[in-house]
Amino acid sequence: MIDLILKGGHVATPGGIVSADLAVSHGRIAAIGQMSSGSAAEVIDISGLTVLPGVIDTQVHLREPGLEYKEDLATGTAAAALGGVTAVCEMPNTKPSTTTAEALSDKLARAKGRAWVDHAFFIGAAAENIDALERLERLPGCAGIKLFMGSSTGSLLVDDEEMLARALTNGRRRMAVHAEDETRLKERRGLVEGGASPAMHPEWRDARTAVLATERLLRLARAAGRRVHVLHVTTAEEMTLLAEAKDFATVEVTPQHLTLAAPECYERLGTYAQMNPPIRGEEHRQALWKAVEQGVVDVIGSDHAPHSREEKAKPYPQSPSGMTGVQTLVPIMLDHVAAGRLSLERFIDLTSAGAARIYGMAGKGRIAVGYDADFTIVDLKAQRRISNMWIASKCGWTPFDGMKVTGWPVVTIIRGNVVMREDTLLGDPCGEPLRFHGNLG
Numbered sequence: 001m002i003d004l005i006l007k008g009g010h011v012a013t014p015g016g017i018v019s020a021d022l023a024v025s026h027g028r029i030a031a032i033g034q035m036s037s038g039s040a041a042e043v044i045d046i047s048g049l050t051v052l053p054g055v056i057d058t059q060v061h062l063r064e065p066g067l068e069y070k071e072d073l074a075t076g077t078a079a080a081a082l083g084g085v086t087a088v089c090e091m092p093n094t095k096p097s098t099t100t101a102e103a104l105s106d107k108l109a110r111a112k113g114r115a116w117v118d119h120a121f122f123i124g125a126a127a128e129n130i131d132a133l134e135r136l137e138r139l140p141g142c143a144g145i146k147l148f149m150g151s152s153t154g155s156l157l158v159d160d161e162e163m164l165a166r167a168l169t170n171g172r173r174r175m176a177v178h179a180e181d182e183t184r185l186k187e188r189r190g191l192v193e194g195g196a197s198p199a200m201h202p203e204w205r206d207a208r209t210a211v212l213a214t215e216r217l218l219r220l221a222r223a224a225g226r227r228v229h230v231l232h233v234t235t236a237e238e239m240t241l242l243a244e245a246k247d248f249a250t251v252e253v254t255p256q257h258l259t260l261a262a263p264e265c266y267e268r269l270g271t272y273a274q275m276n277p278p279i280r281g282e283e284h285r286q287a288l289w290k291a292v293e294q295g296v297v298d299v300i301g302s303d304h305a306p307h308s309r310e311e312k313a314k315p316y317p318q319s320p321s322g323m324t325g326v327q328t329l330v331p332i333m334l335d336h337v338a339a340g341r342l343s344l345e346r347f348i349d350l351t352s353a354g355a356a357r358i359y360g361m362a363g364k365g366r367i368a369v370g371y372d373a374d375f376t377i378v379d380l381k382a383q384r385r386i387s388n389m390w391i392a393s394k395c396g397w398t399p400f401d402g403m404k405v406t407g408w409p410v411v412t413i414i415r416g417n418v419v420m421r422e423d424t425l426l427g428d429p430c431g432e433p434l435r436f437h438g439n440l441g
């Protein structure tokens with residue numbers, strides 16, 4: 001029995017983009033090719049549109065539990081579905097932080113029936129759980145371990161060399177790391193302490209702060225034989241180091257760091273451009289693009305980090321770091337595709353195949369028979385303007401408000417369920433936990 005046929009689209013298969021229909025049965029891809037409509041319960045005509053494997057955003061902060069005034073699992077995942085994202089991996093700096101099996105099951109229970117997209121949660125590395133990480137990372141619904149080497153939003157931090165080495169030897173899955181050097185952050189805090197322009201953010205948290213941490217991480221991970229994923233890489237120097245470590249280190253960049261640049265973004269957006277690690281100058285942005293071109297970058301993650309407008313209105317540096325991004329990842333990156341900065345094939349590699357590969361997700365990241373029927377269906381020619389009005393995140397703003405883009409997600413399908421069509425959510429939330437090759441159960 002075929003549940004759904006998508007008819008007449010351009011389909012991004014592992015072998016290239018082909019004109020084909022797609023058949024879905026029991027949530028999985030049943031066939032790719034020419035099909036007669038009569039055989040299916042539902043047929044959707046998608047002529048002129050392009051079907052990509054479901055986009056997976058491997059770095060989002062959804063703020064539940066504890067910070068629901070900024071975001072919650074329902075609003076954050078609704079934003080994902082509206083933006084063409086079919087799965088998210090959520091970060092542990094909630095309140096309480098996700099550092100125990102109980103906190104993980106609490107998040108999974110909260111997501112049940114409320115999450116619009118498939119999901120998994122990171123466990124945060126902390127002094128209290130450092131020797132239990134190997135057990136924790138294998139729990140069902142766990143995306144792996146996230147470690148903060150420098151403090152950002154929340155209290156999670158592992159900055160001591162011995163503890164860091166212990167965390168790296170305790171476990172097998174790829175560990176996701178926020179690499180900023182805490183000692184240097186503290187030393188330089190005086191630059192902004194009494195109040196400063198947000199444009200000082202990349203001076204305080206300078207390139208050296210990021211490079212020192214990444215250098216140290218790579219040294220310790222190499223010694224421990226541990227695979228690591230360096231989140232939101234921002235500097236030219238780190239990309240050089242990471243290119244020498246491709247056998248064990250993978251790399252994320254964000255659409256913000258590829259699109260915005262200092263000082264212009266701080267002049268225009270003020271604290272709304274403030275995130276950790278910071279948006280830097282044009283020379284670093286160019287280096288990130290070069291690393292995308294050269295294959296050094298494995299994944300694009302949005303680092304969706306909502307904060308309320310009231311919080312962002314506080315004077316710098318009391319204003320919190322972070323910006324929304326899960327809903328704008330696809331349109332911003334498709335606009336780069338339209339402008340010729342990356343191919344559609346490379347977009348797919350960075351937004352779905354890469355995510356599935358680096359974390360070992362089962363049934364995701366590829367349009368192939370037997371895989372989950374997760375599709376991000378896009379109109380590559382649509383010209384649209386991103387606006388705060390469109391943003392479903394509770395905080396209601398995007399740094400890309402007003403930006404004209406070419407390329408837009410028009411349908412989101414998760415395991416055969418159509419959850420978004422033409423900017424409207426459909427049906428009920430149907431997100432389920434992601435499955436990983438390294439998980440128990």
Ligand code: DOR
Nearest residue numbers: 152153275276305321322
């Ligand atoms: O800017 C950021 N905001 N960077 C992070 O690492 C954390 C995030 C947040 O949770 O607000």
